[in-house]
Amino acid sequence: MTKKRPLILVTNDDGITAPGIRTLISIMNTIGDVLVVAPDSPQSAKGHAITISETLYCDKTSIDTDAPQEEYSCSGTPVDCVKMATHEILKRKPDLCVSGINHGSNAAINVIYSGTMSAAVEAGIEGIPAIGFSLLDYSMKADFSHCKEFILTIVNQVFENGLSKGVVLNVNIPKLQASQIKGIKVCRQANAHWEEEFDKRTSPMGREYYWLTGKFVNEDKGEDTDEWALANGYVSVVPTQFDLTAHHYIQELNTWNLNE
Template sequence: MSQKPLILVTNDDGINAPGIRFLIDVMKEIGEVVVVAPDSPQSAMGHAITINSTLSLEKIKNTEVPEYACSGTPVDCVKIALAEVLDRRPDLCVSGINHGSNSSINVIYSGTMSAAVEAGIEGIPAVGFSLLDFSWNADFTHTRPYVKKIAEQILAQGIQKGVVLNVNLPKENIKGIKVCRQAKASWEESFDKRLSPHGKEYYWLSGQFVNHDVGEDTDVYALENNYVSIVPVQFDLTAYHAIQPITNWDLKDVD
């Protein structure tokens, strides 16, 4: 009898977030599931790891699948899952479903995607799922067939080495799936300066997402038109096109 695929599930919103609970339920239909996720919200942690303090790992009791709550970041969760929890190499790592979009430049800050990237670095096919709804009570029901289909296709087809998938899901009324590029966008940020009751200044980061891209082949365009977007993301950050121009600089005879 063939062994079921082993699927590692993680996220950045925390092990109790509705998004990961839904994702676990979907993945149980596909394979053997093990969950290692943060014990508290770790949004926008990017690829941070814990090096200046200890990590704790608690096995959650009375769960249908093995679940572990980690005190660290999403990337810590993947690292400790591979090193200490799993008894064999996972066939797939799924991260999410994030409460809120991780399209365009948001992929840089996303703990959801960084967990997937960490798995990809280890040569494990990986995908991050995000829903265009920041509400804790978001409805994920309509995403089930799309999440399941994409995960099944990754297991069946594989992903090119050095690539992970960034999947963003519309809030409602999904029309289909589009394979896209990342939109060129940015955050116009500001800091709300306030004064504590003790007279100490503090700041709240705020900002507005601005899409500078008019292309119809981007993840932002797909979401705006109610399509699931799939963006292949590479974690080799080398700008190969810039190597040759820099080799022409005068870098000899440095005093």
């Protein structure tokens, strides 16, 4: 008996034509039956935003005419794409959702802002095993060729072992040659942050406007973090949960006089 191929949902936040997602689609086609639902334009740093006050469009398309996947271009956010796929397009729940390959890092605090990871998180909320993949190269001409072996390894391990309820994987791949990457490390999220600044300018019409700028600051010296792994030539894998409860602080809060 032929083993049934898994159904894999592919999405991203850089847009359906971005090189990263086209690479991820081609890799997933070697594993299973692929459905693509991705934004029709870049949606980076949208976080877990959803469309509630505007019309949402989702049109069937065919970007790779000689490829087997079914594709839909959505006017909404990455989270909208997952919702549309699971509640409108698919007749059954996919066996896996993969998001990416993102152009740029989603390590450390970047996971909070990431549309790529929010799509994976939304799939996790729906009970779908999910992984977000990112390459530490922001260029639209980035070389994704060395990502394949690591993506295949991680995806196959997820199919073999499953993921715990409420957990998705945040995978970041360094911008190195394949021969320079030392392996895969399971990590924690580094305690790092952005120090934001605003570049204030004036338009030709005399109106002030701003560009968000800043620098990334990593004060975490631990050698078990995603930032350390990436800086030292490893692919980082962080198990990420969407339950934001600070469980360790519940007992402390219960000592407060909250009912007086």
